[in-house]
Amino acid sequence: MLYTGDNPILKIVCVEHMRWKGGTFKVGPRRYSALAFRISGNAVIQSNGKEYIINTNDVLYLPQKMEYTAEYTDTEMLVIHFITANNDSELEVYSLQNGEQLYKLFLQAYLTWNNKESGFAVYTMALLYSILGTILEKETKINLPPYFLKAVSYINAHYKESNLSVDGICTEVGIGTTAFRKLFKKHYQKTPVEYITDLRLEYARNLISGGMTIERVAYESGFNDPKYFARVVKKHFNCTPRDLKNYGR
Numbered sequence: 001m002l003y004t005g006d007n008p009i010l011k012i013v014c015v016e017h018m019r020w021k022g023g024t025f026k027v028g029p030r031r032y033s034a035l036a037f038r039i040s041g042n043a044v045i046q047s048n049g050k051e052y053i054i055n056t057n058d059v060l061y062l063p064q065k066m067e068y069t070a071e072y073t074d075t076e077m078l079v080i081h082f083i084t085a086n087n088d089s090e091l092e093v094y095s096l097q098n099g100e101q102l103y104k105l106f107l108q109a110y111l112t113w114n115n116k117e118s119g120f121a122v123y124t125m126a127l128l129y130s131i132l133g134t135i136l137e138k139e140t141k142i143n144l145p146p147y148f149l150k151a152v153s154y155i156n157a158h159y160k161e162s163n164l165s166v167d168g169i170c171t172e173v174g175i176g177t178t179a180f181r182k183l184f185k186k187h188y189q190k191t192p193v194e195y196i197t198d199l200r201l202e203y204a205r206n207l208i209s210g211g212m213t214i215e216r217v218a219y220e221s222g223f224n225d226p227k228y229f230a231r232v233v234k235k236h237f238n239c240t241p242r243d244l245k246n247y248g249r
Contacts, residue, residue: 010082018079
């Protein structure tokens with residue numbers, strides 16, 4: 001499937017803001033794929049013997065080289081057309097609870113592509129992958145067990161506490177540590193400790209940017225030892241804590 005990274009995107013063809021009246025349309029194979037955010041209207045699409053219903057705020061992925069029949073109501077969409085390395089065999093519909101974030105990303109991609117400023121193609125490609133990552137993250141969270149989501153929420157609320165541990169997190173939410181570590185690694189591509197460290201480092205960078213002393217930052221962000229904090233910063237960013245505020249900016 002496209003959004004898991006199994007089918008690399010080679011080139012963006014165009015990004016369009018499209019409107020049309022309702023009707024029934026038969027569409028032949030096209031050389032490009034489409035990822036569309038539906039601003040308004042509904043559709044029923046039939047392809048390869050399957051029927052798909054698309055509602056407002058849904059995202060539709062139509063693979064290249066695929067023919068389909070669609071019955072639309074009055075429609076408004078933001079659409080990114082692109083070419084992929086392989087031809088996917090099925091279209092996909094992503095129905096997410098809150099489409100505002102995705103709408104903003106699609107709109108930014110549309111404006112970036114059509115303003116044609118320096119580097120616009122690269123920036124639009126980055127936005128497309130950001131859209132796909134957002135879809136994957138939101139769908140993953142919807143399908144994860146409630147106790148796992150509770151554990152992640154607990155981390156996000158308590159990462160600044162220096163005594164936070166995986167064992168303590170698992171005890172708090174009632175999940176085994178081995179199962180938690182495996183599930184976390186599968187869905188976040190990092191260990192719980194790495195995730196906690198990333199949160200602490202980003203928080204520390206914000207504190208340093210605000211003028212707080214390095215010693216206090218170490219304690220406030222959960223490292224609890226300025227020397228250990230300095231070693232972690234050096235390992236992750238190859239800079240000193242004082243230079244952390246400028247890293248990546």
